[in-house]
Amino acid sequence: MDTILTRFEATGGPKYRAVAGAIRSAIADRELEIGAKLPPVRDLAWTLGITPGTVARAYTILTDEGALIAEVGRGTFVAAPASEVQRVDTPWHQHLPAEETGLVSLFSPRLPDVGQVALIRDGFARLAAQPADGLLNYPSRKRFEPARRAVLRWLTGTPLGSIDESDIVLSHGGQNGISLVMQAVLHGKRPVVLVEELTYPGFRRAAELLRAEVVAVPMDGQGLIPDELERLVRKHDAQLLCTSPEMHNPTGLFTPLSRRREIAEVARRTGLHILEDDCYRVGRAHEQAYRALLPEQAWYVSSISKTITPALRIGFAVAPRAQGGRLRRVAEHGFFGLACPLADLTADLLMRDETYALMDRVRAEMARYIRVAVNVLGGHALNWREDMPFLWLELPAGWRAAALCQAAEAEGVQIRSSDEFALRDGFAPHAVRLAINAQVSLKSFEAALTRLRHLLDNPPERIAV
Incomplete structure (x- = not known):
């Protein structure tokens, strides 16, 4: 010491x-x-x-x-x-469930298996029976047409404006989709990307890989503040805004249509492109996406990770009107596109009626866990929705986020500090994010949150506010 x-x-x-x-x-x-x-x-x-x-x-x-x-x-x-570090390979079937390790991770959403594992296995079996040329040849745009049409079906009901399959590029999950859009948009030696002041860390990581500077835009209860956005666009000559208006990660804020229109107008005046990340939405969309409001400058990214499985890394990016070729070139020049079997599996899964019935069951099961979380933690400042796979918890006086995270882990509960969603020199409020883990029993989940509530009710110090 x-x-x-x-x-x-x-x-x-x-x-x-x-x-x-x-x-x-x-x-x-x-x-x-x-x-x-x-x-x-x-x-x-x-x-x-x-x-x-x-x-x-x-x-x-x-x-x-x-x-x-x-x-x-x-x-x-x-x-x-x-x-x-000596590497120890553990067979996949030997990983212990949370009930046996005593550790409940609330880092990232974990989906229940309500039948999608069997559906995926059946999809792989179907692939195994396909003609051999699908396993011998390079990917091609034509080969991916069925998968892109399947994504169109997936996007039915999402208010994206006019869209066809040529606007869609398949990606290795939402994070890869974000990187593809940034590569399509950013130019110059030191481009600037704008993000919300609390934001998904993947935006920053993708931007840094492209040697871009990341600048935070102040927020209020409706999301980004338009006047601050315009000021920072002009100050930094920013090229791209990354945002999540339907379900903001990590706070769960929703940006209403009136505010979205103001933001779209700022982008139109300044030439700013907008990347909308919709990966965390698991229910219906409540308002128009930026691509519908700003069809020449707005890009859209989503995936199946929060509704079917994150294991397959199936995502997609949607280009603005008439810019699908630009996005395709980025993917083709970077990695030729998805592996053909994965694209074929995407087409199979997203065109089957059973998949959409399973999604409803996933949402219903996740909602059960959310209701338990609200029952246990509802006495504290909690932002939640039944169609949101995480909760945002503002901490009571006496707690700091990092200290709570460490104390919670000592009690067998892993949660994320607000620090992880702020830029390195940005402001982080005294808050934490709790993701829903539906892969542990409801009893274990409730017990973990009860231990967390005990910590919240008994802070280690009193801080003047």
């Missing part, structure tokens, strides 16, 4: 960064050896004269970097470098 204290006192800047830097340099100088146990959060905070939440945030940063490893019930330890 003395090593960390000395280095902390010699470091300037935000305190959480100073703590992380002190630990990082101690590891680099071998003053903290691999496997060394770090002090508990509260003990180190007392020694350094700072809040436990600040230390918890530093531990979280270093854990994300791979410098530390947190073990439930044991503490936080210095991790071995990736090159020194």
Whole structure:
């Protein structure tokens, strides 16, 4: 602890960064050896004269970097470098369910199996009976026509404006679709991408891969603030806005049509392109998509990950009017398109009536879990909807997000801090996101949330507000 204290006192800047830097340099100088146990959060905070939440945030940063490893019930330890970690291959059938490990992950939505596994297996069996040329030749635009028509059926009821199959490009999940759109739109040495001030981290990661600068746009209770958007577009000569108006990740906010029209008008005046990420919507769309409001400048991305399965990595991007060729070229030049069997499976799944009946059952089962979560946590500031696969929880006085996440994991519950959805130097409110895990029993899910509620009701410190 003395090593960390000395280095902390010699470091300037935000305190959480100073703590992380002190630990990082101690590891680099071998003053903290691999496997060394770090002090508990509260003990180190007392020694350094700072809040436990600040230390918890530093531990979280270093854990994300791979410098530390947190073990439930044991503490936080210095991790071995990736090159020194011995790989252990565990057969797929030996992974233990949450009931046996005692850990319930609420990091990302986990869908129940209400029959889609059997449907997917049947789809693979159908593929195995197809002619051999499907397994011998390169993908082609014509070969993918059935899959694109199947996506059109999937999009029935989504208000995207005029659309045909030539506007659609299949992708390896929604994240790949986001990258494809960015490659189609961004140009220049240092393009600028705008995002909501709390946003899906995949936007930032995709932009950084393309050496783009990411700038956050302030929000209010209806989403992006149009005047702030226009100011930042003009200030930075921004090329693309990434947004989720139907179901904002992570807060669950919904952007009404009047606000969408204002945002579309800003984009029209400034030449800004809009990428709408609709991957988290599991129910019907409530308002027009930006592609309908701004047909020449708006792109749309979605996937089957939140309604059927994320395992297949089936997603799609929809180009603005008359720009489908531009999007196709990005995919073809990058990876030739999906593997033919995966495209054929997409066509099979999305054209079968059984798939849509299964989706209704998935939504109904997820809603059961959401209702349980609201019953347990409803006494706190909670944003939720029955068709939303996560909940946004504003923390009571006395809790910081990073500290709660660490305390929750010690109780066997994994949740996401608001820090993960803010830009690196952006503001993160005292809040967490809880994804619905319908792969554990409803009893285990409720028990995990009950442990979380106990933590919320008994904060470690009182902070003046």
